[in-house]
Amino acid sequence: MPVPFGDTTGNVGPMGTTVTVERQVAAAPATVWALVSDVERIGEFSPETTGCEWVGEQRGPVVGARFRGRNRFGSRQWQTSCRVVGSEPGRLFAFEVTAAGLRVARWEYHVEAAGDGTRLVETWIDQRGRLAALVGGMVTGVGDRETHNRDGMVATLDRVAEVAEAAEAAGPAGPAGPAGAVPPPA
Secondary structure, three states, X not given: OOOOOOOOOOOOOOOOOEEEEEEEEOOOHHHHHHHHOOHHHHHHHOOOEEEEEEXXXXXXXXXXXXXXXXXXXXXXXXXXXXXXXXXXXXOEEEEEEEEOOEEEXXXXXXXXXXXXXXXXXXXXXXOOOHHHHHHHHHHHOOOOHHXXXXXXXXXXXXXXXXXXXXXXXXXXXXXXXXXOOOOOOO
C-alpha cells in the first residue's frame, strides 16, 4: 500500500537510485582506505562536503561511530548526521546519512588491490523517501541529485587519487609516514 505524500516518518521508502564511479589509483589499498575513511578530511576531496567532525564517544572509522557533515552548494549550506555502517580496513568504508531525522543516503567506498595500485569504487545509494527528496531539493538547491552526485564523486575520487599518489611518491620516509598514514596538507 502506498504511503501518503505527506508522511513525515521518513519511511516512505528509498528512491532506489544507485550511482557508482570508480578509479584506478597508483597507491596501496591501505593508503587509499586511510584517506576515504578519515571523515575529518572529506572536505579536502568533496566539492560539496566542506567538512565533518566525529560526535559522541566512539570516534574513527568503526561501525557505530557517528559524525556530522557540513555541506555547501552555491550559497546554500546544510548539515547532516552520519553513522558508520561498514568498516573493513584496507577494503570498505560505508556510512548512512540522515537529515532532520529523515533517511538520505548510504555512501560506500570499496578498495581493492589492482595491478600496481588500487581500484577505488565509490557508491551512493539514494535512501530518500518522497518527502526527503522534495525538502532536500529545496534546502540544497540541487534539482538533479543523481547527476550532481555523479559529477561530485568523479571529482572526489580524482582528488583522493592525487593525494594518495603524492603520499606514495614521497615514500615511507616522506610525508606519508607509516604505511597507510597520509597527513593532511600543511
